[in-house]
Amino acid sequence: MDRRVKKSRQALFDAFTKLMVEYPFQKLSIAMVTKEADVNRGTFYLHFKDKFELREQCIDMHLNQLMTSCTGGSKEEFTSKKAMLTTFDYLNANAAFYKVMLTGEDNTFFRKRMEEILKIGLSDFIESKPINNPIDKEIMMQATISAGAGLIEWWLTKRNDLEPIYLVDRFWDIINVER
Amino acid sequence: MDRRVKKSRQALFDAFTKLMVEYPFQKLSIAMVTKEADVNRGTFYLHFKDKFELREQCIDMHLNQLMTSCTGGSKEEFTSKKAMLTTFDYLNANAAFYKVMLTGEDNTFFRKRMEEILKIGLSDFIESKPINNPIDKEIMMQATISAGAGLIEWWLTKRNDLEPIYLVDRFWDIINVER
DNA sequence: GTCATTTTGTTGCTTAATCAACATTTTAAA
DNA sequence: TTTAAAATGTTGATTAAGCAACAAAATGAC
Numbered sequence: 001m002d003r004r005v006k007k008s009r010q011a012l013f014d015a016f017t018k019l020m021v022e023y024p025f026q027k028l029s030i031a032m033v034t035k036e037a038d039v040n041r042g043t044f045y046l047h048f049k050d051k052f053e054l055r056e057q058c059i060d061m062h063l064n065q066l067m068t069s070c071t072g073g074s075k076e077e078f079t080s081k082k083a084m085l086t087t088f089d090y091l092n093a094n095a096a097f098y099k100v101m102l103t104g105e106d107n108t109f110f111r112k113r114m115e116e117i118l119k120i121g122l123s124d125f126i127e128s129k130p131i132n133n134p135i136d137k138e139i140m141m142q143a144t145i146s147a148g149a150g151l152i153e154w155w156l157t158k159r160n161d162l163e164p165i166y167l168v169d170r171f172w173d174i175i176n177v178e179r
Numbered sequence: 180m181d182r183r184v185k186k187s188r189q190a191l192f193d194a195f196t197k198l199m200v201e202y203p204f205q206k207l208s209i210a211m212v213t214k215e216a217d218v219n220r221g222t223f224y225l226h227f228k229d230k231f232e233l234r235e236q237c238i239d240m241h242l243n244q245l246m247t248s249c250t251g252g253s254k255e256e257f258t259s260k261k262a263m264l265t266t267f268d269y270l271n272a273n274a275a276f277y278k279v280m281l282t283g284e285d286n287t288f289f290r291k292r293m294e295e296i297l298k299i300g301l302s303d304f305i306e307s308k309p310i311n312n313p314i315d316k317e318i319m320m321q322a323t324i325s326a327g328a329g330l331i332e333w334w335l336t337k338r339n340d341l342e343p344i345y346l347v348d349r350f351w352d353i354i355n356v357e358r
Numbered sequence: 359g360t361c362a363t364t365t366t367g368t369t370g371c372t373t374a375a376t377c378a379a380c381a382t383t384t385t386a387a388a
Numbered sequence: 389t390t391t392a393a394a395a396t397g398t399t400g401a402t403t404a405a406g407c408a409a410c411a412a413a414a415t416g417a418c
Binding site: 359360361362363364365366367368369370371372373374375376377378379380381382383384385386387388 | 389390391392393394395396397398399400401402403404405406407408409410411412413414415416417418
Binding site for chain 2: 003007038039040
C-alpha cells in the first residue's frame with residue numbers, strides 16, 4: 001500500500017478517535033474530522049463512503065491493534081504476565097476511545113468482538129490447564145473470558161485510575177488458582 | 180502553502196531533529212532522515228539541495244519557534260514571569276536539540292541567533308526600566324541578554340534537571356533587582 | 359411550515375509525492 | 389591500493405492528494 005494512503009487513513013482514524021472522545025457520533029461531521037486530520041475533505045471520500053464506514057473501519061483498526069497486543073505478532077499470547085501486560089498497557093493508552101465504544105449506543109458488536117479477541121489470547125493458556133474433561137475445560141474457557149472482558153470493561157469505564165500492572169497481577173492470580 | 184508541502188517539510192524537520200540528538204551530523208545520511216520521516220527520498224530533493232540546507236532550514240524553524248515563544252505572536256514579550264515561562268517551557272521541551280546545537284561544531288551562529296532572539300524578547304522590558312542614561316541602559320541590556328543566554332545554555336547543557344519555573348523565578352529576581 | 363445555513367457528495371483540474379531505476383560519487387572493507 | 393557496498397542525485401511515469409466550485413441534501417432557526 002502506497003504510503004500516502006496509509007498516512008491519510010491513519011490521520012483520519014486518529015482524528016476520528018480523538019473526536020469520538022469529545023463529541024457524540026451524530027454530532028461529528030466529516031468536515032470536523034478532515035479538519036482535525038489536516039487532510040482535504042475530498043480525500044476522505046477517496047477512502048470512505050461516509051462517516052459510518054469510517055467508524056466501522058476505525059473500530060476494526062483498533063481491534064486489530066488489540067489483537068496484535070494480545071498475540072504480539074508472534075503467537076505469544078497470554079502465557080506470561082508480561083505478555084498480558086502488553087495488552088493492558090495498550091488498553092490503558094487508548095482508554096478513552098474504548099470507554100466510549102463500550103458505553104455508547106450499539107456497543108454490542110464492539111463488546112462481542114473484544115471478547116473474541118481476548119478468547120484468542122487466552123485459549124492456549126486455558127488449553128494448557130490440566131483439565132481432562134472437555135466440558136469442564138470449555139466452561140473454564142468461557143468463565144475466564146467473561147471474567148477478563150468484564151474486568152477490562154469495569155476498569156476502563158469505572159476505575160481507570162488503577163495501574164495496568166496492578167490489574168494484571170490480580171487477574172493473573174485469579175486465573176491461576178489451582179483446582 | 181499547500182498542506183502537502185508543509186507536512187513533508189515538517190516531517191523532515193522532525194526526523195532531522197530527532198536524529199541529530201542520536202547521531203553526529205556527519206554520520207547522518209539523507210536516507211536515514213527520509214526513512215525516519217516516512218517520506219520518499221526523492222521528496223527530500225524537492226525541498227532541499229542537500230543535508231546542509233536541511234540543517235540550516237531546520238535551525239531556522241527552531242529559532243522561529245523560539246521567537247514565537249518569546250513574543251507569543253502578540254508582542255507580549257517578557258513583561259511577566261508567565262510570558263518568560265512560555266519560552267523556558269519551550270526550550271525544556273526541545274532541550275536535547277538545543278543542547279546539541281549549542282555544544283556541537285559551528286555553534287557560534289546558533290548561539291548568536293539565540294541571543295538576538297532573546298534580545299527581542301527582553302528589549303521592551305529593559306526599555307521600561309527607569310534608567311535615564313542611554314549608555315547605562317545599553318549596558319543593562321547587554322548584561323541582561325548575556326546573563327539570560329548564558330543561564331539558558333548552562334541549564335540546557337549542564338543542569339537540565341532544574342524545572343523551568345525554578346529557573347524563571349531565579350532569573351526574574353536577578354533582572355528585577357532595584358538599583 | 360418557510361427560509362437560511364451548514365454539510366454532504368461530486369467534479370475537473372492541478373500539484374506534490376511516490377516509486378523504481380540508474381549513473382555517479384563517496385565510504386568502508388579487504 | 390583495489391574492490392565492494394553504501395549513499396547521493398537525478399529521471400520519468402504514475403498515483404494520490406489538494407483545491408475550488410457547485411448542486412443537492414440535511415439541519416437549525418424563526
